[in-house]
Structure formats: C-alpha cells, structure tokens
Amino acid sequence: MFTGIVQGIAVVEDVAAATGLSTFAIRLPENSAEGxxxxxxxxxxxxxxxxxxxxxxILFFDAMQETLSLTTLGTLEPGHKINFERAARIGDEIGGHLLSGHIHTTANVIKILRPENNVTIWFEVPDEWARYIFAKGYIAINGASLTIGEVDGNRFNVHLIPETLRATTFGVIEEGMKVNIEIDSQTQTIVDTLTRLGYDSQASKTTNLGSASS
Known part of the structure; x- marks a missing residue:
C-alpha cells in the first residue's frame, strides 16, 4: 500500500525492451534507496x-506488456523524470489517502492555468471513469494524492501549491501529456454499490421523465 505522498523525483536511466516486457533502471535521489x-x-x-x-x-523494475499498455510507463525514456514512493510501513503517517498502486486509467492534460503562487491543471478522463470523480473528492495522479477541484463532465481540475510543484513532476507538466489515474477506492465502492442496487437507473429514469415533460 501507498499513501500518495510523493517522496521525491527520480530519473529514468535506461529502458531495456524485450518481448512482452520492459526493464526500467531508475535512479532515486541520494540516500532514497537505502534499506x-x-x-x-x-x-x-x-x-x-x-x-x-x-x-x-539505481533500482531495476520489470513491467509486463499489460502494465505498459494500461499506464504511461510505456512512454518512459531515459532522462524522463518520475514521481516515486516506497511502500508504506505499519506506523507511517497517512498524509494523503490509501492507494494500491493499481492504475485504473490515464488522463490527458488539457489546460494549465498559472495564477500567482499556484497552478490549476485540467484533466480529461475516459467517459466511463467520470462517474467516480466528484468535487472535493480524492484522486491519485501519477501517484500523488490530490483533492479534486471543479468537475465538468469527464473533465476535472486540481489546484497545486508551490510545495507540490517543487516536490513532484507537476512542476514540469505540459498540456498534451498523459498521466496515470487511480480512483479513490472508497468512492468506487460506494458508486458501484449504488449502481448494483439500482439507484443509477432510478436517477436516469427520473431525469428522462423530467426531460419528457418539459
């Protein structure tokens, strides 16, 4: 398990591609790989x-083709910077929210706003994942636990303070990039449970009836 508190920025040293598998050599900051x-x-x-x-x-990792295709790892090249977090241990402070490290989908960076002293980034997810995204809810983007700002259909934004920009790769993010998304597990469980109980269909029927009578 992970906490979503990024521990630093690492650098991809090498990517060795084989059939159905890629091996990544990733250099962590000094002393970050101890133990x-x-x-x-x-x-x-x-x-x-x-x-x-x-x-x-330098730590070495293998990623199968399934992982490469479902995440942004397949686009990593030597020199790219990445967020990293070592697994949480019993007794660690949970400063973000609990994460599994299993990526659900990817999102496109569609707009970056830079008002004074902060940055607002807009993302777009595939339509089927928008149902789990709510204003003020949790989401993990490239491993960072963040609070969702506004939501507009399958688009949402996050507001980042200078410390987050300094400590993560969000400081160098650009429009057009893709990021990894892990939906908050509690939100997903609640939404899926309500769907199984039929609340989604009831809300849809109500909406349709309202539209028909207007």
Missing amino acids: VDIGASVAINGTCLTVTRQTGN
Whole structure:
C-alpha cells in the first residue's frame, strides 16, 4: 500500500525492451534507496512495481506488456523524470489517502492555468471513469494524492501549491501529456454499490421523465 505522498523525483536511466516486457533502471535521489530489499514495492508514477535488483541508488523494475499498455510507463525514456514512493510501513503517517498502486486509467492534460503562487491543471478522463470523480473528492495522479477541484463532465481540475510543484513532476507538466489515474477506492465502492442496487437507473429514469415533460 501507498499513501500518495510523493517522496521525491527520480530519473529514468535506461529502458531495456524485450518481448512482452520492459526493464526500467531508475535512479532515486541520494540516500532514497537505502534499506530497499529485492522484491520490495515502489510506486513509479503511481504504478506499483517490484524491485528486481539494485545498484547503489539505481533500482531495476520489470513491467509486463499489460502494465505498459494500461499506464504511461510505456512512454518512459531515459532522462524522463518520475514521481516515486516506497511502500508504506505499519506506523507511517497517512498524509494523503490509501492507494494500491493499481492504475485504473490515464488522463490527458488539457489546460494549465498559472495564477500567482499556484497552478490549476485540467484533466480529461475516459467517459466511463467520470462517474467516480466528484468535487472535493480524492484522486491519485501519477501517484500523488490530490483533492479534486471543479468537475465538468469527464473533465476535472486540481489546484497545486508551490510545495507540490517543487516536490513532484507537476512542476514540469505540459498540456498534451498523459498521466496515470487511480480512483479513490472508497468512492468506487460506494458508486458501484449504488449502481448494483439500482439507484443509477432510478436517477436516469427520473431525469428522462423530467426531460419528457418539459
């Protein structure tokens, strides 16, 4: 499990592609890889990967084709910067919200606004995932636990303070980029439960009747 509190920015040193598999060599900041064991879990841009070997501050990870196709990891190249978080331990402070490191979908960065002392970023998700996104709810973007600002259909924004921009790769994000999205598990459970109980269909019927009578 992870907390969504990004522990730093790492750099992709090398990507070795094989059939159905890619091996990433990722350099963590000085001292950030201390105590890492082979088999440990590390979130790379929010994606839970397993450490396969270590050389100093460089950790190696294997990602299967399924992971590469469902996340943004397939687009990583040497020199790219990524957010990382080592797995939470019992007793750690949960400063964000609990994350599994299993990416649900990706989102497109469609607009970046830069008012004084903060940044607002608008994202667009596939329509089927918009049902889990609510204003003031939690969401994980590239492994960072964030609070959703406004929601407009399948688009939403987040407001970032300077510290978040400094400590994560959001400081260099650009329009047109893709990011990894992990939906809040509690929100997903509630929405799916209400759907199974038929509340979604009842709301749809009410909406349709209202439209027909107007």
